[in-house]
Amino acid sequence: MIVFKWLLESHCPLPTHGSSRCFPLLTPCPNPPVSATKDKAAARKRFEAVYSVVRDDLLADFRKCNMPEETIEYYRRSMDYNIPGGKLNRGLSVVDSVAILKGRDLTEAEYFKAAVLGWSIEWLQAFFLVCDDMMDDSITRRGQACWYRVEGVGLMAINDAIIMEGAIFQMIRKHFRKEPFYVTYQTEMGQLIDLITAPENKVDLSKFSLDRHRKIVIYKTAFYSFYLPVALALLLCGFPVEKKNPSDPDYYKLALGILLPLGEYFQIQDDYLDYAGTPEQIGKIGTDIVDNKCSWCINTALAHANDAQRAILDDNYGRKDSAAEARVKEVFAEIGIDAMYSEYEASAYAHINGLIDAVPEAKSPCGEATLRRSVFRVFLEKIYKRTK
Numbered sequence: 001m002i003v004f005k006w007l008l009e010s011h012c013p014l015p016t017h018g019s020s021r022c023f024p025l026l027t028p029c030p031n032p033p034v035s036a037t038k039d040k041a042a043a044r045k046r047f048e049a050v051y052s053v054v055r056d057d058l059l060a061d062f063r064k065c066n067m068p069e070e071t072i073e074y075y076r077r078s079m080d081y082n083i084p085g086g087k088l089n090r091g092l093s094v095v096d097s098v099a100i101l102k103g104r105d106l107t108e109a110e111y112f113k114a115a116v117l118g119w120s121i122e123w124l125q126a127f128f129l130v131c132d133d134m135m136d137d138s139i140t141r142r143g144q145a146c147w148y149r150v151e152g153v154g155l156m157a158i159n160d161a162i163i164m165e166g167a168i169f170q171m172i173r174k175h176f177r178k179e180p181f182y183v184t185y186q187t188e189m190g191q192l193i194d195l196i197t198a199p200e201n202k203v204d205l206s207k208f209s210l211d212r213h214r215k216i217v218i219y220k221t222a223f224y225s226f227y228l229p230v231a232l233a234l235l236l237c238g239f240p241v242e243k244k245n246p247s248d249p250d251y252y253k254l255a256l257g258i259l260l261p262l263g264e265y266f267q268i269q270d271d272y273l274d275y276a277g278t279p280e281q282i283g284k285i286g287t288d289i290v291d292n293k294c295s296w297c298i299n300t301a302l303a304h305a306n307d308a309q310r311a312i313l314d315d316n317y318g319r320k321d322s323a324a325e326a327r328v329k330e331v332f333a334e335i336g337i338d339a340m341y342s343e344y345e346a347s348a349y350a351h352i353n354g355l356i357d358a359v360p361e362a363k364s365p366c367g368e369a370t371l372r373r374s375v376f377r378v379f380l381e382k383i384y385k386r387t388k
Contacts, residue, residue, distance in 0.1 A: 047092055050115035051084050051122075057174065058167050078160045081150070082126040083119075085142050089382065090125055090229055091118030096378060097233030101369040116175045117232045120168050124224060127164040130157055136291055143283045203292050203318035210299045214264060222263025230255050230375060237369035249362045251371055258355045258376045265348040266383050271295035272341045273388070275332065282388050289325045292318030297337055298328075304335050345385070352380055 055076070062072045098114040099106055106114065132138070133146040134157060140146060148157035231252060235241070239251045274286040275297045288295045298317060305313060309331045316324035356376045363370050 043092060043095070044088060046111075047088060047095060047115055047118065048084060050112060051119055054116060054119050054171060055079050055083075058170060061170060075163070078147070078163070081144075082130060082147050082160075082164070083122055085144075086122070086125070088118075088122060090225055091115070091122040093229035093379065094118035094121065094232050094236075097230050097375050098236055100372055100375045100378065101233055101237045101239075101364075103370060103372070113175065114233065114236060116171060117236065118229070120171050121224065121228060121232075123164055123168050123171070127161050127168075130161040130164065134158070136287070138284075138287065140279070140284045203314075205298070205302060205314055205317060208294050208299050208302055210296075210303060213294055213296055213299045216294060217264050217267040218260055221267045222260045226259040226263035226266065226379065227256055230259060230379075233375070234371075238364045238366040239369070239371065240365060244365075249360060249371070251362070254359055254371070255376075258352065258359070259379070261348070261352055261355065262376070262379055262383075265345075265352065268296040268341075268344065268348075269383065269386060271297055272337075275329070276338065276341075277388065289317060289328050290320050297332060300337060300340055301332055301335050304340075305331065309334065349380070349384055352376075356380070 058079070059072055059076055062075055067075075094117050095106070095111065095114045098110065102110075129141060130147050133141055134148050138146050139149065147153055147160065148155070153160070234251055234255065241252060243250060271288065271293075273282050274288045274293075274295065277286060279285050287293075288297070298313070301313060302310070312327055312331050316327045319325070356373050359371065359373050359376065361370055361372055
């Protein structure tokens with residue numbers, strides 16, 4: 001399965017292909033829009049307006065192919081159900097990052113390009129979630145039934161997910177035909193590690209470790225959720241992927257060095273909230289324990305458990321049984337997972353702040369934008385001590 005990531009064919013090592021092309025300045029709007037950092041509600045509403053444009057473009061492509069109206073309406077329903085309902089943090093981060101890099105409100109044309117790239121990541125996210133929910137046999141997502149569980153959908157969700165992935169190609173072709181965007185496989189590599197380590201029907205905690213968890217997190221979450229939005233913003237603002245001179249800053253390596261630890265912190269938060277949060281709080285039923293997930297909580301517990309506690313974890317983790325789940329949670333409480341998470345969060349926050357403080361604030365070669373520490377700080381403050 002090909003999974004999108006524009007910009008880089010491989011992050012190990014960083015790529016050598018790219019473009020140093022600077023995008024031309026466009027005529028400013030007479031009334032610049034309210035930025036996301038000033039008014040979150042206004043920013044979300046404006047970003048959602050671009051969703052409607054992108055969705056309608058994709059529906060128009062279906063009509064050009066003489067698809068039946070019933071099929072077109074199903075496609076609309078699939079997109080509306082799965083794509084715009086989340087927090088939209090990934091997509092909005094592209095727009096926010098471009099505005100911070102440029103140091104001003106964006107023109108309408110600049111905003112639209114950034115928003116289309118942002119929505120491309122939201123389509124990518126929806127593709128992953130629809131597939132992930134089926135693989136995990138999940139029940140709810142974002143406070144509603146998983147798409148494959150909706151009446152009349154079922155296994156058609158597999159094809160729906162494939163169409164979501166294909167739609168990203170269509171967006172890039174339509175709006176960025178001449179720009180250098182590439183694909184890679186990092187996220188599915190992470191998913192493969194996850195599935196091999198923790199198959200739902202075979203529990204073997206000897207395969208689990210904090211090191212294995214970190215690999216899954218970096219490949220499955222951090223690249224596309226954190227690095228990708230900023231990398232796209234850098235490219236859109238004219239920051240070259242290739243260094244012309246040895247003394248030039250390596251903008252993308254700097255971003256990668258901060259955003260991968262940030263993505264790891266985010267996923268550890270997610271793992272902890274799955275254990276400690278309520279469905280009302282996190283928008284889904286926490287199932288990591290019963291689904292045999294290789295989460296931070298179980299790996300931390302395994303690293304600190306005594307023999308008796310380890311035996312309870314071996315006997316009960318990954319069982320589709322509420323009593324077994326309760327026994328696992330009792331061990332987590334005995335070991336002190338809550339306190340360990342609080343300690344981890346404080347340490348991660350301090351470490352990432354240190355990495356951000358070390359970033360040199362360098363201008364792009366075309367002089368239109370500056371690599372600002374606030375690009376990364378905004379990400380960190382969005383997720384620090386989040387509860388959902």
